[in-house]
Amino acid sequence: MWSFSKISKLIDSWLSVHFSSTWTMVIEMVIAGIAVITLFALLGLVLVLMERRVAAWIQIRLGPNRVGPGGMLQSLADTLKLLVKEGMTPDGADKFLFNLAPFIAMIVAMLLMAPIAFASDFQLWNLNIGVLYVTAISSLMVISILMAGWASNNKYSLMGAMRSGAQIVSYELSAGLSIMSIVVLSGSLNLNEIILSQADGWWIFKGHIPVVIAFIIFIIAVTAETNRAPFDLAEAESELTAGFHTEYSGMKFALFFLAEYINVFIVCAIGATLFLGGWMPLHIGHWQAFNHVMDFIPSSIWFFGKTFFLIFLIMWFRWTFPRLRIDQLLDLEWKYLLPISIFNILLITLMAILGWHF
Amino acid sequence: MTIEALKEKITALLPSVLFEEGGQWPTILVEPADWHKVAVLLRQDDSLSFDFLFCLTCIDWKTHLTMVYHLDATSYRHNLVVKVKLEKVNPAIETVSDIWQTANFHEREVYEMFGVNFLNHPDLRLLILPDGWEGKNPLLKDFEDPINMIKL
Amino acid sequence: MVEEIGSTAAGDIIINVGPQHPATHGVLHLVITINGETIQKVEPHLGYIHRSIEKMCESLTYRQFIYVTSRMDYLSSHINNHACALCVEKGLQIEVPSRAQVIRVLMDELTRIASHELWWGAMAMDLGAFTPFFHAFREREAINDIMEETCGARLTMNYMVPGGVMQDIHPNFQRRVKEFIALFKSKVNEYNELVTGNIIFQNRMKGVGNLSAADAISFGCTGPTARGSGVSCDIRKLYPYEIYETLNFEEILETGGDSFARYMVRVREMSQSISIIEQLIDNIPEGDFQAKTKAVLKLPKGEFYQRVETARGEFGVYMVSEGGTTPYRIKYRSPGFSNLSALDHMARGSKLGDLVAMMGTLDLVIPDIDR
Numbered sequence: 001m002w003s004f005s006k007i008s009k010l011i012d013s014w015l016s017v018h019f020s021s022t023w024t025m026v027i028e029m030v031i032a033g034i035a036v037i038t039l040f041a042l043l044g045l046v047l048v049l050m051e052r053r054v055a056a057w058i059q060i061r062l063g064p065n066r067v068g069p070g071g072m073l074q075s076l077a078d079t080l081k082l083l084v085k086e087g088m089t090p091d092g093a094d095k096f097l098f099n100l101a102p103f104i105a106m107i108v109a110m111l112l113m114a115p116i117a118f119a120s121d122f123q124l125w126n127l128n129i130g131v132l133y134v135t136a137i138s139s140l141m142v143i144s145i146l147m148a149g150w151a152s153n154n155k156y157s158l159m160g161a162m163r164s165g166a167q168i169v170s171y172e173l174s175a176g177l178s179i180m181s182i183v184v185l186s187g188s189l190n191l192n193e194i195i196l197s198q199a200d201g202w203w204i205f206k207g208h209i210p211v212v213i214a215f216i217i218f219i220i221a222v223t224a225e226t227n228r229a230p231f232d233l234a235e236a237e238s239e240l241t242a243g244f245h246t247e248y249s250g251m252k253f254a255l256f257f258l259a260e261y262i263n264v265f266i267v268c269a270i271g272a273t274l275f276l277g278g279w280m281p282l283h284i285g286h287w288q289a290f291n292h293v294m295d296f297i298p299s300s301i302w303f304f305g306k307t308f309f310l311i312f313l314i315m316w317f318r319w320t321f322p323r324l325r326i327d328q329l330l331d332l333e334w335k336y337l338l339p340i341s342i343f344n345i346l347l348i349t350l351m352a353i354l355g356w357h358f
Numbered sequence: 359m360t361i362e363a364l365k366e367k368i369t370a371l372l373p374s375v376l377f378e379e380g381g382q383w384p385t386i387l388v389e390p391a392d393w394h395k396v397a398v399l400l401r402q403d404d405s406l407s408f409d410f411l412f413c414l415t416c417i418d419w420k421t422h423l424t425m426v427y428h429l430d431a432t433s434y435r436h437n438l439v440v441k442v443k444l445e446k447v448n449p450a451i452e453t454v455s456d457i458w459q460t461a462n463f464h465e466r467e468v469y470e471m472f473g474v475n476f477l478n479h480p481d482l483r484l485l486i487l488p489d490g491w492e493g494k495n496p497l498l499k500d501f502e503d504p505i506n507m508i509k510l
Numbered sequence: 511m512v513e514e515i516g517s518t519a520a521g522d523i524i525i526n527v528g529p530q531h532p533a534t535h536g537v538l539h540l541v542i543t544i545n546g547e548t549i550q551k552v553e554p555h556l557g558y559i560h561r562s563i564e565k566m567c568e569s570l571t572y573r574q575f576i577y578v579t580s581r582m583d584y585l586s587s588h589i590n591n592h593a594c595a596l597c598v599e600k601g602l603q604i605e606v607p608s609r610a611q612v613i614r615v616l617m618d619e620l621t622r623i624a625s626h627e628l629w630w631g632a633m634a635m636d637l638g639a640f641t642p643f644f645h646a647f648r649e650r651e652a653i654n655d656i657m658e659e660t661c662g663a664r665l666t667m668n669y670m671v672p673g674g675v676m677q678d679i680h681p682n683f684q685r686r687v688k689e690f691i692a693l694f695k696s697k698v699n700e701y702n703e704l705v706t707g708n709i710i711f712q713n714r715m716k717g718v719g720n721l722s723a724a725d726a727i728s729f730g731c732t733g734p735t736a737r738g739s740g741v742s743c744d745i746r747k748l749y750p751y752e753i754y755e756t757l758n759f760e761e762i763l764e765t766g767g768d769s770f771a772r773y774m775v776r777v778r779e780m781s782q783s784i785s786i787i788e789q790l791i792d793n794i795p796e797g798d799f800q801a802k803t804k805a806v807l808k809l810p811k812g813e814f815y816q817r818v819e820t821a822r823g824e825f826g827v828y829m830v831s832e833g834g835t836t837p838y839r840i841k842y843r844s845p846g847f848s849n850l851s852a853l854d855h856m857a858r859g860s861k862l863g864d865l866v867a868m869m870g871t872l873d874l875v876i877p878d879i880d881r
Binding site: 232238321323324326 | 531532533638640644705710711865
Binding site: 380381382383409410411412413415417418426428432435458459460462463464467485486487488496497507 | 554555556557560562564565600724725727728729730732741742743748812813814815817824826828830838839841843847848850851852855880
């Protein structure tokens with residue numbers, strides 16, 4: 001059966017037969033780069049379309065259904081429109097920072113792709129501190145937003161950026177603590193090893209209620225970290241027009257837009273990896289027959305299925321909930337989520353030490 | 359309170375005011391100089407307590423202007439109309455925005471539309487018309503604006 | 511960027527909300543002074559859609575000027591027209607046929623529901639929830655279809671004329687209204703589940719934008735805005751016009767005085783309007799839909815004032831006649847104008863996000879404010 005790991009191994013062996021090891025490496029890097037950029041573009045198109053279809057479904061309307069079969073090419077047409085639009089830079093803006101910010105957002109999103117395991121044995125970089133890498137890099141996102149807000153020389157943008165700064169820095173704490181709870185349980189920072197540790201069941205099932213709590217906190221925190229409703233205060237359309245990207249247009253706006261969706265994908269992928277076993281099929285303890293049947297479904301389908309389920313969850317939030325106010329947002333983090341996470345991680349540590357989990 | 363009782367009460371309180379007949383509600387005519395004093399009495403007297411100024415406007419009679427105040431008492435549900443005659447040239451009257459806060463906006467509107475100067479108004483600026491319209495008062499009968507006005 | 515107006519304390523910044531801003535539902539321009547996220551001052555700048563309708567009406571006949579009023583509060587156009595028609599009838603002492611009276615009240619209440627529906631959707635959108643807007647429009651469409659059938663228009667109906675209504679109701683009217691009532695009743699719980707009961711929504715609304723009863727009266731607030739503060743001000747009850755005194759309905763009062771109270775007043779008012787429609791829809795009397803009037807209307811010399819209750823509050827028409835075919839002076843007392851004047855008082859000291867929620871609960875319609 002074809003799988004991503006087989007294809008990659010095939011390419012690898014073909015290249016190493018025909019080229020020297022250095023050139024193999026270089027060519028593989030180029031291929032990986034192209035693959036990541038293609039995945040980026042594809043994900044952007046798919047996620048935007050998905051968001052619009054989900055929104056339409058929730059809002060009892062049809063959504064895009066004219067361009068291409070069933071509206072499939074709508075986001076491609078939108079991208080084309082954004083590409084040919086003039087990318088304006090306001091007069092009073094700090095031009096260098098203004099133009100740099102969207103690229104930083106993109107680069108951060110791209111870097112986050114590296115340690116994610118898309119299928120069994122298919123990973124760009126099997127990093128032994130994968131979890132640490134993800135948490136560290138994702139906090140760089142705030143820099144691009146602050147940069148965009150400051151450089152725009154617009155009060156709305158600045159307020160959006162400041163809100164975003166306060167929000168992302170706060171919610172990183174509980175996101176980090178919920179991630180740590182899985183690290184404690186699996187005893188590894190390596191994403192691949194975390195997935196392998198779930199071969200006899202996903203952590204969300206193995207870890208009793210504390211892991212479920214950690215999962216819920218993780219979902220809330222990452223929704224806030226990616227600036228998605230109900231925590232979209234940085235953009236807060238009805239208050240700040242468009243928040244930090246008020247002054248952006250054309251492709252520069254599109255890059256922010258794309259980065260937001262890619263970030264959603266990445267945090268959902270991380271969530272799926274940590275709590276729902278990543279590409280690991282649904283295995284239940286020692287039910288060999290059941291586990292064997294589940295293995296017939298390709299690992300990449302498991303991974304994308306779980307990730308898109310979480311993405312759907314986050315989209316569902318967005319189209320259902322009203323927005324929080326800035327003080328309520330910070331209250332929620334500092335007065336509720338953080339104390340609960342701290343207590344929760346203590347509980348999980350106890351559980352891990354005493355081996356109470358399955 | 360019946361209309362007669364209301365009229366008697368007002369006559370007792372303000373012997374100098376004149377009543378105008380024929381309106382939907384009891385109507386009194388007040389001199390511009392007395393107006394603020396009368397307004398305070400109308401608002402504060404316990405059996406009158408006109409606490410709701412529901413309409414404030416001005417009429418241009420070509421020879422003079424008339425300020426019209428429609429008052430309502432939310433506790434007794436009786437109404438009163440107060441009319442104040444103003445000069446056509448440089449009309450001025452004491453503000454009542456300290457008694458009824460709604461008068462703040464309404465007086466600003468009358469100020470720009472009729473050019474009535476409200477004395478002691480906290481914030482007498484143009485509200486609806488754009489900057490540069492000071493002195494041009496669209497709702498006066500002799501106002502002419504060949505650019506913006508469409509003759510029907 | 512606006513130039514600095516007046517003196518501002520250190521750390522204060524002035525931002526312009528509007529005239530083109532998603533939260534102002536039109537072209538309202540608020541110059542707000544904020545310190546961080548806290549509002550120090552809100553200063554409305556009006557007039558972006560000012561057409562001087564009062565001046566325009568001075569050169570229109572008593573039949574014509576009513577149509578202009580549909581363009582003021584375009585969400586309550588029936589009720590505006592109604593007020594003007596009543597005012598002219600008061601001057602001419604026209605007896606309106608009972609069929610026309612019932613049709614007028616039915617139309618008024620349908621308009622009120624449609625207006626509150628739109629407000630409800632827009633209110634939720636101000637708070638960042640987009641979905642309720644579409645759900646509200648589903649029901650509003652049904653009302654608009656009914657209007658289209660009978661009045662020929664969906665927004666500015668111009669259906670009320672001096673002496674009655676312009677034409678008889680469409681044969682489908684009663685059936686469609688009953689269908690709408692059934693539809694509305696099946697969906698109204700959805701509203702409460704989706705928005706009213708939502709914890710985020712309640713936290714955003716409760717204790718925000720407080721307006722005491724005394725302030726509400728002093729600022730001239732009317733309609734749901736004042737009734738949310740416990741001020742009884744429903745003109746339909748206090749100074750009944752048409753057949754409202756024979757109808758059995760409740761004046762909704764909430765005592766909270768905050769945004770949530772104002773929200774609840776409007777949501778509960780929709781059910782009261784439904785009850786009024788239910789009382790009338792099967793009892794439309796037979797007869798003329800319009801009284802016989804002269805071709806050219808001439809009001810006697812005098813002043814006429816008519817107060818009605820629109821979806822936003824008390825709407826007043828003050829008409830001064832000199833005996834001619836056109837009014838000498840018309841003043842429209844619009845509810846939005848007075849309600850807006852309380853915004854500064856309510857907003858001071860609260861957060862920027864609350865301002866949006868407050869503006870939502872005031873239910874501002876800008877052409878109604880600017881006229």
